[in-house]
Amino acid sequence: KQEVTQIPAALSVPEGENLVLNCSFTDSAIYNLQWFRQDPGKGLTSLLLIQSSQREQTSGRLNASLDKSSGRSTLYIAASQPGDSATYLCAVWGSGYALNFGKGTSLLVTP
Amino acid sequence: DGGITQSPKYLFRKEGQNVTLSCEQNLNHDAMYWYRQDPGQGLRLIYYSQIVNDFQKGDIAEGYSVSREKKESFPLTVTSAQKNPTAFYLCASSTELNRGDTQYFGPGTRLTVL
Numbered sequence: 001k002q003e004v005t006q007i008p009a010a011l012s013v014p015e016g017e018n019l020v021l022n023c024s025f026t027d028s029a030i031y032n033l034q035w036f037r038q039d040p041g042k043g044l045t046s047l048l049l050i051q052s053s054q055r056e057q058t059s060g061r062l063n064a065s066l067d068k069s070s071g072r073s074t075l076y077i078a079a080s081q082p083g084d085s086a087t088y089l090c091a092v093w094g095s096g097y098a099l100n101f102g103k104g105t106s107l108l109v110t111p
Numbered sequence: 112d113g114g115i116t117q118s119p120k121y122l123f124r125k126e127g128q129n130v131t132l133s134c135e136q137n138l139n140h141d142a143m144y145w146y147r148q149d150p151g152q153g154l155r156l157i158y159y160s161q162i163v164n165d166f167q168k169g170d171i172a173e174g175y176s177v178s179r180e181k182k183e184s185f186p187l188t189v190t191s192a193q194k195n196p197t198a199f200y201l202c203a204s205s206t207e208l209n210r211g212d213t214q215y216f217g218p219g220t221r222l223t224v225l
Contacts, residue, residue, distance in 0.1 A: 004153065032211055043115075043201055043216040044154075051211060089153065097161075097208055098144055098169060101153030 002027045002094040006102035013080055014110055021075040021105045023090030028071050031093040035064050035075050038087045038104070047088075048075070080109045114138065115217035117202050122222045124189070124196065132187045132220045134202035140215075142208040143185040147171060148199040148219075157200075160185055161208040189222060197224045 003026040013019055023033070032051045036044040048057045048064040050073070056065040063076040077084060087106045091099035115136045124130045136143065141162050146154040156169030160179040174193025179185055185204075189196045200220045205212040 034213065036216075041199075041219070041221070043117075043218045044203075046213050046215065049213050091154075093211075097167070098156040098159055099154070099214060101155075103151060103153045 002030075002092060002100040004090060004092060004100050004102035006088075006090055006105050008105060009103065010106040010108075012108040012110065015080060015082060017080050017109075018076070018078050019080055019107075021077070021088050021090075021107070023073040023075070023102055025071045025073075025092050025100075027094055028068050029094065030068060033064075033066055033073050033090065033092045034099065035062075035073075036089040036091065038089060040087075044089065077107075080107075082109045082111050085109050115202060115204055115215060117200075117217040117220050119220060120218070122220055124222060124224050126224065127191045129188055129190050130222065132189070132200055132202075132222070134185045134187065134217060135183055136185075136202075136204045136215075136217075137183060138204055138215065139182075140204035140206055141182070142205045142212075143179070144203040144205075144214065145169075145175075145177065145185070145187045146201045146203065148201060154201060157187065159208070196222055198222060 007022045034049045035047045050066040061078040087104040089104045091101045118133045144159045145157040158177045160166040176188045202217040203214040
């Protein structure tokens with residue numbers, strides 16, 4: 001069964017720092033990997049989707065990379081802002097018909 | 112605005128009651144999903160539907176039931192057989208049951224058993 005792990009579980013940084021969130025998965029036979037943002041008590045917002053044939057995707061200050069062979073993805077956030085404070089979830093499409101999610105990284109950016 | 116709506120936002124249930132959570136989408140998506148989220152945990156799949164009148168069990172379907180009579184609607188019933196139903200429930204949809212598609216999520220329903 002696909003296992004998705006996110007490190008660290010929680011992270012606190014001062015505003016303006018660049019930061020990296022990590023995601024690892026046990027089965028490299030994936031179709032794609034997605035990064036989501038979740039604000040407290042809210043639904044999920046899709047940030048980036050990387051197809052298995054791609055190495056990275058960028059959107060604004062966000063950059064996600066994928067190394068399928070090693071089972072790893074990173075989400076890079078440049079010049080962090082207090083509005084970036086949220087939980088970030090990594091999920092992979094594997095052999096099943098739905099996403100397998102990690103437990104998330106809770107990010108706090110302090111002014 | 113296109114999107115997914117879930118109602119109610121908060122729901123309280125007494126022991127032994129069945130409750131139904133609503134999920135509606137106007138994105139013209141064929142595939143719909145129900146996930147459960149517990150504190151500090153990732154999302155777990157309850158049921159999914161590829162098309163009207165068709166649905167399949169996910170990883171934790173016991174104690175839950177669904178219907179898909181209309182493309183836009185995918186209600187979830189939490190039955191009294193569900194031993195620990197207190198959780199945050201999220202509905203999602205995608206254009207089709209295709210592993211390349213982005214899933215779009217609703218705002219969620221928080222269910223509490225009294």
